[in-house]
Amino acid sequence: MIAAAQAHEDLAVAYDDGYVDVFGALRTAEVEVMGQLLGGLLGLYVGSEDGGPACLLNAGLEEVSMRHTAAHELGHHRLGHKTSYDHQHAPGRWGEGWPQHERDAEAFASWFLMPRPAARAAMARCGLVRPESPRDVYRMARWTGTPYATTVRHLVRLKMIDRSTETLWLKHSPGALKTELVGRVPVGSRNHVHVLTGAAHRAMVRAEAGDCLLLQIPGGRFDHVPAGLSPTAPEFAGQMSLLDSPHDSALTQAVWVSEDLAGDCTLTAEVYGSTDPFQVTVRRTPDRQGSAYYRD
Numbered sequence: 001m002i003a004a005a006q007a008h009e010d011l012a013v014a015y016d017d018g019y020v021d022v023f024g025a026l027r028t029a030e031v032e033v034m035g036q037l038l039g040g041l042l043g044l045y046v047g048s049e050d051g052g053p054a055c056l057l058n059a060g061l062e063e064v065s066m067r068h069t070a071a072h073e074l075g076h077h078r079l080g081h082k083t084s085y086d087h088q089h090a091p092g093r094w095g096e097g098w099p100q101h102e103r104d105a106e107a108f109a110s111w112f113l114m115p116r117p118a119a120r121a122a123m124a125r126c127g128l129v130r131p132e133s134p135r136d137v138y139r140m141a142r143w144t145g146t147p148y149a150t151t152v153r154h155l156v157r158l159k160m161i162d163r164s165t166e167t168l169w170l171k172h173s174p175g176a177l178k179t180e181l182v183g184r185v186p187v188g189s190r191n192h193v194h195v196l197t198g199a200a201h202r203a204m205v206r207a208e209a210g211d212c213l214l215l216q217i218p219g220g221r222f223d224h225v226p227a228g229l230s231p232t233a234p235e236f237a238g239q240m241s242l243l244d245s246p247h248d249s250a251l252t253q254a255v256w257v258s259e260d261l262a263g264d265c266t267l268t269a270e271v272y273g274s275t276d277p278f279q280v281t282v283r284r285t286p287d288r289q290g291s292a293y294y295r296d
Contacts, residue, residue, distance in 0.1 A: 001107075001111045001157075003075070003078055003079060003108055003111075004075075004108050004111035004112040004115065005111070005115065006078075007025065007029075007074070007078050007108075007112060008112070008115065011025045011028045011029055012028065013025050013112075015115060015117060015118035015121070016117070016121060017121055017125075017143075017203065017204060018118045018119070018121035018122035018124075018125060018143040018144050019118070019143065019144060019145055019204070019206060020071075020112060020113050020114075020115075020118060020144075020145075022067055022070045022071045022074065022112070022113065023067075023070060025074060025112075026055070026070060026073075026074055029053070029074065029077060029078075030053070031052070031053040031054060031055055031073070031074065031077050032052075032053070032054040032055070033054070033055055033057065033070070034054070034055075034056050034057070034290065035056075035057045035058075035059035035066070035288040035289045035290060036056060036057075036058070036059055036289065036290075037058065037059055037060045037289075038056070038057075038058040038059075038060065039058075039060075040087060041058060041085065041086070041087055042057075042058055042061070042065075042069045042072075042086045042087060043055060043056060043057045043058060043069040043070070043072065043073050043086045044056040044073075044083075044084070044085050044086065045073045045076035045077065045081065045083060045084045045086070046083050047076075047081065047082040047083045047084075049082060049083065050082075050083045052077075052083070053077050055070065055073035055074075055076075055077075057069055057070055057073070057288065059287075059288055059289040062190055062208070063145070063208050063285050063288070064141070064145055064146055064147050064192075065147055066288055067113065067145050067146070068109055068113065068146060068147055068150055069086065069109075071108070071109035071110075071112045071113050072086060072105045072106055072108070072109040073086070073105075074108070074109075074112065075104065075105035075106070075107075075108030075109050075112065076101070076105045078108065079101070079104055079105065079108065081101050081104075081105065084101065084102070084105070086102070086105075109150075110146075110150060110153070110154040110157070111154075111157075113144060113145070113146050114144050114146060114151065114154050114158070116158055118144060119140070119144065119154075119155075119158055119160070121143070122140045122141075122143035122144045123140055124199060125143045125199055125200050125203055126139045126140055126143070126195075126197065126199060126200075127197045127198065127199035128140075130160055131155060131160060131161065134152075134169045134172040134177055135177050135180060135181060137151050137152055137155065137169060138174060138177040138178065138181070139181070139195050142192060142193075142194045142195070143203075145206060147174075148172075148174040148177070149170060152166055152169050152170055153166060153170075175189065178192065178193050181193050181195055181214070182212065182214060182254075185212060185214060185233075185254045186233040187210075187211075187212045187233070188210045188233075188234070190210070191208065191210040191211045191212065192207070192208070192211050192212070193211070193212045193213075193214050194207055194211060194212065194213050194214065195214050195216055196213060196214065196215050196216065196217070196278075196280060197216050197217060198217050198271075198278065200280055201278050201279065201280070202279060202280070202281075203280050203281070204264075204280070204281045204283060205267075205280050205281065205282050205283070206283050206284075206285055207257045207282060207283070207284060207285065208257065208284065208285050209234075209257050209258060209259045209261070209284060210234055210256065210257065211256065211257045212233070212254055212255070212256050213229075213254065213255050213256070213257070213267065213280075213282065214253065214254050215253040215254070215269055215278075216253075217269065217271055217278060218272075219271050219272030219273060219274075220253070220269045220270065220271045220272070220278060221253060221269060221270055222253065222255055222267065222268070222269045223268060223269060223270045223277070224268060225255050225267075226265045226266065226267060227260065227261075227265070228257070228258055228260050228261030228262065228263075228265050228282075228284070229255045229256065229257060229258060229261065229265065229267060229282065230255060230256045230257075230258045231254075231255055231256075232256070233256055234256060234258065255267065257282065257284055261282070261284040262284075264281050264282065264283050265281070265282050266279055266280075266281055266282075267279065267280050267281075267282050
């Protein structure tokens with residue numbers, strides 16, 4: 001926790017909106033980053049003794065897993081570790097059988113991506129003070145850009161839930177929670193759903209191509225879909241076969257991020273009875289492959 005807080009200060013990391021730019025932090029720390037398909041390897045940290053600092057990330061991971069791996073590799077760097085290969089950990093209790101330097105880097109990653117103020121900001125974007133259900137954690141994790149299970153475990157450290165709740169909530173899969181949230185609205189198996197309530201007004205949503213932005217404001221509907229977003233799910237090529245009809249109300253409350261979204265765009269919604277339209281800024285996370293000092 002202390003090492004992560006020091007890294008936030010040294011690397012001028014902002015997290016007022018709940019989202020930590022880990023790739024920007026790696027660039028500020030002068031750690032070279034490369035994304036490549038690595039099979040079962042999550043990542044690799046190259047220490048100064050081997051020509052580093054540098055890290056190699058598995059470009060086959062989804063965005064939130066790659067972000068966590070990047071924070072893990074930053075942890076190796078900030079904690080002065082030597083070259084380390086990071087494989088997928090065996091299932092079981094967190095840290096069980098791990099080398100100490102891996103436990104330290106993993107704890108650093110959670111504290112770096114989810115310091116207490118960032119967690120509180122993410123909860124506020126959900127319109128919540130504390131998480132009350134696994135679905136709340138999934139929604140929160142969309143604002144922090146972190147994996148569901150990692151977020152659940154970290155909530156114990158933040159004293160937002162207890163150990164018994166952690167055990168219970170870890171039995172829920174992100175896929176099942178996503179299905180509960182979207183209902184009949186289709187979302188790809190590797191994509192996420194970002195639930196937008198009134199508390200998200202004027203926030204920045206960071207999403208991957210294929211992710212769904214789902215409006216949940218009574219009387220609200222998207223009045224205009226800007227270029228780079230789509231009112232139809234990419235998996236169905238314009239066919240909304242999971243909805244009751246082409247005029248289903250869900251069509252006005254869900255949009256998907258497309259591969260064409262190159263820069264930030266503003267998504268607005270009309271809210272019945274309100275003169276102030278709801279709006280969020282949407283930023284697509286870039287493809288993380290090749291050598292680059294990319295920012296989120």
